[in-house]
Each structure stands twice: as structure tokens, then as C-alpha cells.
Amino acid sequence: MAASDVDQGENVAVLDRVVIRFAGDSGDGMQLVGDRFTDLSASFGNDLATLPNYPAEIRAPAGTVAGVSSFQVHISDHDIVTPGDSPNVLVCMNPAALKANLADMTPGSTIIVNSDSFEERDLDKAKLDSNPLEDGSLDGFHLHQVPMTSLTKLATKKLDVKQRDAERSKNFFALGLICWMYTRPVGPMIEWIESQYAARPAIRDANLAAFRAGRNFGETAELFDHPYEVKPATLPPGKYRNIIGNLATAYGLLAASQQSGLPMVLASYPITPASDILHELSKHKNFGVKTVQAEDEIAAAAMAVGAAFTGQLAVTTTSGPGLDLKSEAIGLAVSLELPLVIVDVQRAGPSTGMPTKTEQADLLTAMYGRHGECPLPIVAAKSPSNCFDAAFEAARIALKYRTPVILLSDGYLANGAEPWLLPDLDELPDISVEFTTEMNASGPDGTPVFHPYKRDPETLARPWAIPGTPDLEHRIGGIEKHDGDGNISYQPENHERMVRLRQAKVDGIANDIPGVELDEDDGAELLVLGWGSTWGAIKAGVRRVRIGGQRVSRAHLTHLSPMPADLGEVLARYPKVLIPEMNTGQLALLIRGKYLVDARSYTIVSGIPFKAAAMESRILEEIAR
């Protein structure tokens, strides 16, 4: 980005980081504005992390607290790992947005409101008895009242655009104002509006006019002392793009399809917050991806099992309620020992729960949520961009060990964004598999036969002989199979052997995955152990504790089943272990049970990720204990 593009004069204060939250009604376009600001900041070279937060209803009643949608973005000139705790700046398009978000603001921070939307009627909809702009409840904040609606109307007056449409451009006014405040480059934004709305010139012109008006307002209104600048971050060298978790998951699966040489078949049923993976992969048919929108979650899993039988990279994507429904088909895949990737983008439960809010409460379902002894590998992504690696890893394990693998993502990762250092695709491992084409055993009379459950002695994986292969015709099923020949067997000793073999196969994967991710501090007595998407918040909390002069170590799991081979030894080195999770202690239960460690839990189930400050205080508490 050319520096001249952001030149806004001399009086610019430099910040090392800033957290901005855009909040408004679901219909106000806050997600759009947040996305745009994020992309601008990403291409400007800031490190960043985002937290979109929106209701499940497409359009909750306008102006109500239930209908508030927000987008938080944290930008910095250094490496950051969370979307930030408390916003430095809150942009509120209406009273409901102010009401819903005020509790997250600390005194001294900045609040910018659209003062046009604080009429009696608006206050009523937000169920506010008095006007917060007047009743003193915002004392202690830097409050800026900007009549965004009327200024937007004024700016678009001369255009051939309906008043109602003009008013809808007010989100671009807000974006323009914030872009001025944080010296974002103008050019890319204008280009984006021009190309995005090329087919609707009236809307394009209104948005452009509103964006420019917002920017000019910042410059001339003297409401703000000066703009700020957050300089580009010094990240490891390479080519970057901004990415959200669901997109990274889709790309990771595409990479696995290419590196395995197997065409991908994705069968899914729409469900929040996983649908975007289906949407994305449906676009890329030229990659040989076949996507099927199944009639239900069960069918989606079943179709994937059918695809796996024929030698495809079979995938199904879902969220918690869908995982429940798929469990029988996943159990079948465990019994058939066929490769299958199940992506569970976790959301707050139980039942429908809060579809658009995040949680990590499906860990035990992934681990044990099927009848019988039904073990399978589990991989969990730790950040939005890490979804790429996690998806690839899930596919690698599935194909190599002929097993269903559950990939755990969550709502925060799915929609959260961060810069992604683009991987060198040539460096990705070859994960191709060899289909069996020859008989592999002898029958009673010595003639060659095919035994579908004759295992590879090292991986314990069974041969994958796909339909169309002459002479290897065979039948598999959910009934217990005789070890080796795969015939139906109800023999007690055979079932005992098969149950333990299936477990041993999964356990053995521990020798084929990296050791636990460790960030140790010499002399630390406390180990903070996390898994999945709490990675950023734990890292930020630990960083704060260390800056404060205390010692703490950190470990993180991306493989939950099996766990890394060295985990027990690592845990044993620490007198204290703290496990933060967005559930009520599911990993802690596993760790205590498996390693006999007196691990303590730090849990939240609010539908919102951990905050670094709270993480810091909980760690300090644990150190002091």
C-alpha cells in the first residue's frame, strides 16, 4: 500500500493497536462494514483478529436489542491472537446497539453514535426509559454524536436515488468516518464499492457519496482532535491474505483432495455456522469436487460413507445438532473402517442453543457420542487460518488409517478473520493412498482370496479395495466382522479382539502426530493447557502474565484423539494445571481421567470467546493458589 494513499497530514497519533466495534441493527449492514474495515486493515499490513456477533434471526424486529448485530476488529502493529477484550471505539447506529454493547466498554473509551436514531420511538424499541445521550449514563466516555442518517441523506441528495435507499448507505458513512480516524487507505475502498455495486449504479453512487461524506466529516468537523495510525505489523515474511475459518477449512479440504489425488465428495445439510463450507466448495466444481445438499444430516453422512466406499475423499460438514444425527452413520464408518472427514463447526447448545454463538461443548460428543466402543481420531483447529492445516490433517489421518475423523471448529473460528501467511502448496505432504487390486490371502484350499479386514501391520489400516476392481468383490457391514476375512462373526473372543484392534488403531496414531505444542517458562509451576479455538485467548493471557513478571507455561492440543504421546510426561512436570475451555470442563474430565492429574478448570459458556484480561486474572489466581 502506497504511503501517500494514507497521508492525512502531520497531526497523526500513532497507536500500537486498537479495538473497534461496529454495532447496529441486523439490517444496518454492520457485518459488511466490519468485513470491509478488516480487509482494508489486512491489506494495509496490520495484524488483526475479528469477532462477528449476530442474531440467528435473519431480521429480528428492527431497533430491538434482540436484533443487534456487531462486528469487532482488533488491528495492531504487532502479532496479536485475539479480537480484543474491550473496544477502544464503539460505533452505535441505534440505542439498542448502545444498550447491548455498553457493558463491554471501559471508561475513557470512545463511543460514536448516530444521533439521528435516538428519537423517542427508537428509545422505546430499545426499551430505554431515558435517553442515554442525555441522562448521564455515558459520562466518563468520549461521546461523539454524529447525525449519520441526515448527513448521509444530504450527501446523496443530488443523486438519482430513493430516500429509503439513500438512508441505507449510512453504514458507509460510519465506515468513512472510522477510516478517517484510523487513516485507512481510501483507494481500495472506493474500488471495492465500484466493483461490488457495478450492476446497481444508484446504490453504488449513494454508497460512494456516503463513504466520502463520512471521511470528510471526520476531517472537518473538529469533533475529533486528530486521526490515529496503526502501523503495519512486522509479521514473518511472505505473501498474506485475510481469511476466515470456514474458508480456510474449505481450502484445506481442497488441498487434501489434490495431495491425495482423490476427488472430493462433500455431502452436507445446511446448518449455521457450517453452511459456508458447503457454499464455498459448491463453487469449485472445476477442482473435481462433487457437492450434494442432502435431504437431512443423516443422509449427508450416509452419502459420504457411500462415497468413501468407492474411493473418494468423503466429507460431511455440520454443527452440533447435525453431529447428533450423524452419529449412527459415523459409527458405521468406524465399523466399516472407511475414511471420512466430519467437520463439526461447534455452536452453543444444547439443542438449538444459540446457533450464531460459539462454544467448545461438543468435545465429549465427538469422543464418545456413539453407542458401543466407537473410537475415532479428533482434530481441533486453533485459529481461523489454522483451519486449513487442521482440515488437511484430518483428511491425512482419515485416508491413512481408513477411519472417520472429526474435525472440530467453532463459530468463533468459522467467522473470525486473521491474516494468513499463504502456504507453499508444493511443501504439503503427499497423502495419496494405494487401492488394493490383488488378492491378499489364501482360502482353505489354498486358492488366493481377498480378506477385506487383513490389516497393515504398522498402521492397522485395512485394505481399501474399491468397486470396479475385478476379483476383489466383497461385502462389508455394520455387523461385527471376523478379524481378517471380514465375515459376520458373533464369536466372543473375536468381538473382544476387534473392539481392541479398532482402539489400538486410533491409539497408534499418537506415533504419527507431533508432540504437544509447548511454550514453557523456566521455573513455572503452572501449565495452562488449552485445545482448539481458545489458543489465542490463552496465548494473550499468558503473555500478559509474563509481562507482569510471573512465570507460566502453556500447552495446546490440536489432536484430541489420540492425544500427543508426550502429553502425560509434560503434565507430570507441573504441580498445577489449568484448563480453560468454552464448556463446563470437558477436556479437564478427560485429562483427569486419563493422566490422574489434578487439573483445574476455567470455563465459560456465554457464547462469546475468552477475554485476555479475564484469562490473565484467572492465571494469576491459580499461580497464587
Next chain:
Amino acid sequence: MSVTEPISGNGSTTPVALTRKDFVSDQEVRWCPGCGDYSILAALQMMLPNINVPREDLVFISGIGCSSRFPYYMNTYGMHSIHGRAPAIATGVAVSRPDLHVWVIGGDGDMLSIGGNHLIHALRRNVNLKILMFNNRIYGLTKGQYSPTSEQGKITKSTPFGSIDHPFNPISVAIGAEASFVARTHDMDRKHMQEIFTRAHEHKGAAFVEVYQNCNVFNDGAFDAILRKDARPDMLIPLRHGEPIRWGAEGEHGVAVNQFGEPYVCRTVDVGVEHLLVHDEHRQDPTLAFALSRLSTGPSMPTPVGVFREIDRPIYEEELAGQLEESVKRAGPGDLATLISSGPTWTVA
């Protein structure tokens, strides 16, 4: 044992003469003695050598239930899966590999109760599956509860005071789902079964075949009223494309259409042969085929057997493969490096 031999040069294989024996697996058949499933298995094993498909290209997918043990007895690729899901699993197979010949086997409970949803969706999508539904109007494997095709009032272990459920007419369900091929046959007539199975195989698209099947342990004689040798001439209505619908020893029964366009059973002599309904399998509109399926509300009335409907409709997996081809033509083969670096990027030195 190899039943195929490669043609030199192109690596493809061509079937050599197969026999029934080639389709018999080494597994002992474990249905109850006297079960109707035996004759269906035999009919299929006798019919398959005639269709010129290499054994390795045949896949049998079943659900759960007595009939769903079927794949174990077929020396082809097969999967005995989970209750009700066979049509969905088979859809996954067919979508992945349109070159395979995929058959789905299940019972009335499997396909119309727990798996009803998958059945209708496989039919509406017109996936190239050959679906054989063995209808014995009872749950056999769970030892005798009523099924979704059991008649109202049926006394079973779970309905000691009689079933109050209104039964499905499977043919009506299939036609209602706009299946492109719908037929009915029964386990007492091997020749008819083979004829219908062959027709199902030859059909391009989803084929639904209801096979009346006697469960001699839990629902013995459920179809006796129409399938007893002496009852058949009067009680089975043979559907033959292009011919007037007419049956009976002397052709004395027929189907005509009333002033509302509804078919009804009549005496041929009352309306005259020239006024009998001429069966047309290929009517695009399913209404008349549906109406024919309503002629009988159960196997105590004259019941049509044969092909109700066979029409041309785009095949799901061919359409999908077409979209892939089209996409490559339009955008070129996918390049992942280009894709992941699409949109704004920046370089850190």
C-alpha cells in the same frame, strides 16, 4: 476366480459368460426356511448373468432387516449398512461413480418407516439406483411388530388391540415422489420377477420395485388372497404397455375410466374391449399411474402388477458430472495456488 478378461490395448474389461453360480457368495444363507426372500435372491442371481455387466461393477447396498442381509449372499461388491439409510448411502456411491450399477435392497420397515425420507429423495432426484423393496407387511427381524404397510386393525405384539395406523401404498408413495420407474412384482413368480428386475436394470434413472414377499413366520399368507395359484387369474391385474388393462381366465375383467378421468375395475362385457384403458407407461404426468396404484387398497382386491410408470428424466449424477465438466470448460481445471491467493493479498518482506 476371474470372470473377466482384459481386452488388450484399452485396459477395459468385457464380461465373459457368467452364470448364476458366479453371483452366489460363499456365505450360508440364513433366512428362515420357506421365506420369500429365497426366491427373490434366486431370481436376481438368475437374471444378472443376462445383463452383461461385469460382476465387479455391481454394488448391492442394504439397510437393516431380514431382506437387508441380501448383499452378503451376492458375490458382488456390497454393503449391509444401517437402518433406513441404504438409499442415501447408495446415492453417495452412484454420485461418486456413475459407472457402477447400484442396487438397493430393503424391506417395508427399512424403506418406508425409518428410511422413508431417503427413499423419496432418491426417487425425486432420479439417482440411477435399482431399488427393490421387499414388502412383507411386517417387522420380521424384530420378531413381529406391525409395519408401515400393515393393514389397519392388525394384531401384532406391539398392537395387541389392533393397529390404528393407516398404511402406506408403496407404489403410490413412489409415484407421488415422481419416481421415473415404478413397478410391482411378487415372490411367487420367478419369471415375472426376472422380467421386472431386467426392466429396472435397463431403465436409466431411479427404479422402484415393490416385491410382495411372504414372511412365513410372522405374517404368513399376507398375500394369499391374490397370490394363491387359483386366485391369481382373477386377482392380479397385469400391466402391459400399449395393451388394454384386462385380466381373468377369459379376459372378463378390465379397467375403464369414468367421467372424472378415474380408472375403475369393470366387467369387460359391460364397457366393451375398445373402451378399456390402454396402459401407457410413458405418460409424463404421473396422475394416471397414481390412480392405477389406487385401484387396490390392499392385497385382498384385484391388484396391478408390472410396470406402472417408466419415463425419461435427467439422472442426478449425470447432471452433477455435467456441471463439473462445464465448470472445467469455463474456468479451466482448478488451480489451488491461484484460488487461495485470490482477493486482496500483501507481501511482508
